[in-house]
Amino acid sequence: MNTLLLTLTCLLGCSAALAQLPDHTQVFEPVPALVTGVTHAAAPSDAIVLFDGNNMNAWEQLEDSASPQWDIEDGFVTVNGTGTLRSKQSFGSFQLHIEWRATDVIQGESQLRGNSGIFLHSLYEIQILDSWENPTYVNGQAGSVYLQHSPLVNAAKRPGEWQSYDIIFTAPVYQANGTLQSPAYVTVLHNRVLVQTMYRYSARPLRVRRSIKAAARPSLTDKSRLVMARCHCYCRIMAKSFLSRISG
Numbered sequence: 001m002n003t004l005l006l007t008l009t010c011l012l013g014c015s016a017a018l019a020q021l022p023d024h025t026q027v028f029e030p031v032p033a034l035v036t037g038v039t040h041a042a043a044p045s046d047a048i049v050l051f052d053g054n055n056m057n058a059w060e061q062l063e064d065s066a067s068p069q070w071d072i073e074d075g076f077v078t079v080n081g082t083g084t085l086r087s088k089q090s091f092g093s094f095q096l097h098i099e100w101r102a103t104d105v106i107q108g109e110s111q112l113r114g115n116s117g118i119f120l121h122s123l124y125e126i127q128i129l130d131s132w133e134n135p136t137y138v139n140g141q142a143g144s145v146y147l148q149h150s151p152l153v154n155a156a157k158r159p160g161e162w163q164s165y166d167i168i169f170t171a172p173v174y175q176a177n178g179t180l181q182s183p184a185y186v187t188v189l190h191n192r193v194l195v196q197t198m199y200r201y202s203a204r205p206l207r208v209r210r211s212i213k214a215a216a217r218p219s220l221t222d223k224s225r226l227v228m229a230r231c232h233c234y235c236r237i238m239a240k241s242f243l244s245r246i247s248g
Contacts, residue, residue: 043097043234050087051077051233059085079116086122093238096120096167102130104160110136114159117146120169124201126188128165131156143188143195148202151188151195163191170238172201 036045043049050058053075056068062084069082102114114130124145131142131154138144142163143151157163166189173182188196 038097038232043232044236047097047234047236048089049234056085058088060088062086086119087235089235091171091235091237093171094169095236095238096169096234097164098167098233099162099164100128101162102159106130106159109134111140118165118167120167120186121171121184124169124184124186126165126167126186130159132158143190145186145188145196145199145201149196149199151190152197153193153195155190155193155195157191164232165190166192168238 033046036042038044048058054072056070056072056077059068060066061068061082068085069080070085071078071080096118098118100116106113111129113134114128116128117125118128119125125147127140127142127144127146129136129140129142134141138150139147141151141154142156143154143165168187170185172180172184175181184201185198186196186201187194187198
């Protein structure tokens with residue numbers, strides 16, 4: 001035991017001494033911006049709030065850019081069959097947080113229970129589904145990259161309970177002639193549990209051609225009646241320095 005304590009003391013002391021020596025690998029700028037983190041009442045200080053519980057001014061109808069007609073009551077917005085929405089603002093690479101829940105009345109099974117989705121750049125879908133004791137194809141359950149990749153685990157809560165997605169999306173990059181230079185990647189936390197980690201989207205020829213002109217906006221699909229979001233729905237634009245680190 002004495003030998004172990006002596007060794008640990010020596011290692012800690014050496015580390016402290018080395019930290020004080022000049023090192024060409026140390027970087028001092030640019031200094032990261034100070035951001036206030038998430039609190040119960042507010043999104044991060046650098047976030048763009050997409051829904052605050054009062055209105056849908058940050059959204060528009062996908063089909064005709066008209067004002068959304070989804071129902072807002074008591075700080076919640078509910079899908080009601082009036083059409084898919086997309087954000088008015090365009091984003092490249094971003095972090096998206098959204099809170100949602102399916103109805104507590106269990107009706108149907110498989111894909112007929114609380115089915116909706118979040119489209120990224122109008123091309124890539126993160127599935128929303130009531131996946132509590134509801135077997136279906138695994139690349140179509142909650143937390144999946146729809147029809148491309150199943151989640152690492154099923155983190156679904158019981159019907160009627162609030163759930164959350166934190167989506168970190170790295171946008172694809174294309175050359176001027178339309179050739180894919182860097183693919184899209186996505187990481188997803190479902191109820192703060194990691195379910196997708198840096199998944200690389202497959203680039204089908206049709207999707208590659210479409211993505212050059214696709215609106216770079218998150219969209220919310222209108223598939224079945226679902227309490228889609230409450231006051232915490234926001235988007236953070238990724239800094240270029242972060243993107244350079246993950247792209248190598």
